[in-house]
Amino acid sequence: MKYISSMIICLSIWTFAPFSEIHADEESDARMALYKKSAAITDIPWEYLAAVDQYERQVHDDPKKGRVTAIEVDPMFWTGSTGEMPSTFFPDGWGADGNGDQKIELDNDEDVLYSIGKYIQSYGTTKEDIKIALWNYYKRDLTVQTIMNTAQVFKKFQTVDLTNRDFPLPIQANYSYRSTWGDARGFGGRRIHEGTDIFANYGVPVKSTTYGVVEMKGWNKFGGWRIGIRDIYNIYHYYAHLQSFSEDIQVGDIVQPGDQIGSVGASGYGPPGTSGKFPPHLHYGMYQDNGKNEWSFDPHPFLRKWERMAKN
Known part of the structure; x- marks a missing residue:
């Protein structure tokens, strides 16, 4: 990513955030108000501005810093006293006054959103x-795809407050699972198991x-x-x-959450159609993208949490 500084994401931002439900609702309302105001004055649909901000929330170690949005622009590319954007974009610099206070500030949500728009x-x-x-802004196909997809999700549900989750199998089904992330696997060469196996009937x-x-x-x-x-959290x-x-x-x-996408089977470990080389189960994996790399992490704690939520 050329024009935005990226750091490793802290997964707790979205999994165990210490905000109350009321706080979350207020934050969501404030974000929506900013997106829609910026959309009105730039003609860029609010869901795209929201999706850029959502993406940025996942690629910064501390995305808030007292602001409502999380978009961070490298100061050297900002107009005014801190520097100028390369002339290939805007000859007179990149930043713009989004709130009419005659200032162009890197830490002002309205200025940053208006400039992006x-x-x-x-x-x-x-x-x-x-x-x-x-x-042209990010120079990365996966980043662009993620933002475009997130925008469509926001457009469909008309909100950025999409925190519900579901367990991948019906709670009433006969299933079992344990933590198996990192276990050794042999098919196709020496590798580790990048997920959790949930055993259930065909x-x-x-x-x-x-x-x-x-x-x-x-x-x-x-x-x-x-x-x-791919979800809205990269x-x-x-x-x-x-x-x-x-x-x-x-x-x-x-x-x-809850939409049926398929059914449990035992397919794999061979060419198309191969099945029955192991007991039927769902392999569920989770991979985090931080704007530069993508890696697997253990889904077991999240499955346990979503299972409890589904039972309650």
């Missing part, structure tokens, strides 16, 4: 224009745990029939060894 607007206001603007429904967009669907020699869903949710997909699920579909 004006930058995107310089390319146009269609979906394709916005996509091109984002690519055909048990598999559900989306989160809000997100279907990014991948099809065969993988390790995971068999699998589906990948996390890729991997559902593998499925027996089948839900009939209407397609790449690009927007899902929410």
Whole structure:
């Protein structure tokens, strides 16, 4: 990422945030108000500004710093006393006054959002224009795809307050699981197990745990029939060894917690159609993207938490 400084994400930002429900609602309302104001004066739909901000929340170690939004711009590319943006973007600098106080401030939410909106607007206001603007800003395909998908999720649900989660199997089903992340695996070469196996009978429904967009669907020699869903927190949710997909699920579909995406099976460990090399189960994996790299982390604590939530 060329114009935004990125640091390792702290996963607790979204999993165990110490804010009360009232605080979260107030923050969500404040964010929406800023997005919609900036959208009105830049002609960039609010969901794209919200999606850029949402993405930035996941790639900074301390994204708040007393502000409502989390977008951080390198001072050397900001106009005014702190520097200037390269002339390939704006000859007179990049920052703009978003609140009418005759100041252009890096730590002012309205100035930053307005500047982002004006930058995107310089390319146009269609979906394709916005996509091109984002690519030129971030120089990374996965980042652009994540932001565009997040925007569609926000547009569908008309809110940024999307914190509900669900357990991937019906609570009433006969299933069992334990922490297996990091265990050794031999098929296809020496590697570690990057997920949690939830054992259940063939055909048990598999559900989306989160809000997100279907990014991948099809065969993988390790995971068999699998589906990948990327959520609004830059996390890729991997559902593998499925027996089948839900009939209407397609790449690009927007899902929410509880939507059925397939069923438990034992597919994988070979060419398309291979099945039965192990007991039926759902392999559930989670992969975090920080704007530069993507890595696996243990989903077991989250599954336990979502299981308790579903039971209650």
